[in-house]
Amino acid sequence: MEFTNSFVLEAISREFPDSVISASEPYGTLTLEIKKEDLKKIVHHMKESSLDFIHLTDICGIHHPEMPKKEIGVIYHxxxxxxxxxxxxxxxxxxxxxxxxxxxxxxxxxxxxxRETFEFYGVKFKGHPDLRVILNEPDIGYHPMLKQYPLEDGTRLDKDDVMFGR
Structure with a gap:
């Protein structure tokens, strides 16, 4: 058996036939869009089965305000x-x-x-043992990576647009 993207996709699709929304291979990495309600059982299967994905490399958030009903994403490697x-x-x-x-x-x-994804994007992780802010001030009151805030602070007096050619 050769461990390839198509082998992994076939194994997941066979076990969870209605859970994979889309599949692609950007830069050679198998990328699956999964139904939110099925994500945990798929990850559990990938870890505990012969697929043996025992290492979680990263979790991060993404904000696509232009995608109605799919504005927030969570990505797992x-x-x-x-x-x-x-x-x-x-x-x-x-x-x-x-x-x-x-x-x-x-x-x-x-x-x-x-915790970092919660802090920066506002994603709540059901069942998390201690979901709280860890990198910013605890009372920050907003999620700074959401694309709904201006890029520059309009209250700053030390930023004169003339200095920047504007």
Whole structure:
């Protein structure tokens, strides 16, 4: 058996036939868009089955305000260390219901990655043991990576547009 993107896609599609929304291979990495409600059971299967994706490399958020009902995304990078094979999983949700199941019970390393995603994008991770702000001031009151804030602070007096050729 050769451990390829098509092998992994076939194994996941066979086990969860209605859960994969789309599949692609940007830069050679298998990328699957997964239904939000099925994400945790798919990740659990990928870790505990012979697929053996035992390493969670990263969790991050993304904001696409131009995509109605799919404004917020959470992206997971998993790796099979034996075959050095990586997979990217994406799930999307509306901004007003940005919530997905925690993976902290599957991967201890998910703890701080989920906290960071919560802090910067406002995604709530259901079942997370300690979901709170860790990098900004605790009372920041907003999620700074959302694309709904101006890029520059209009209250600053030390920024004269003339100095920047505007």
């Amino acid at each position: 998993l790796q099979n260390l034996v075959h050095s094979h990586r997979v990217r999983l994406k799930t999307y949700m509306p901004l007003e219901n940005a919530e997905v199941d925690t993976l902290t019970d599957l991967y201890a390393g998910a703890n701080w990655m989920e």
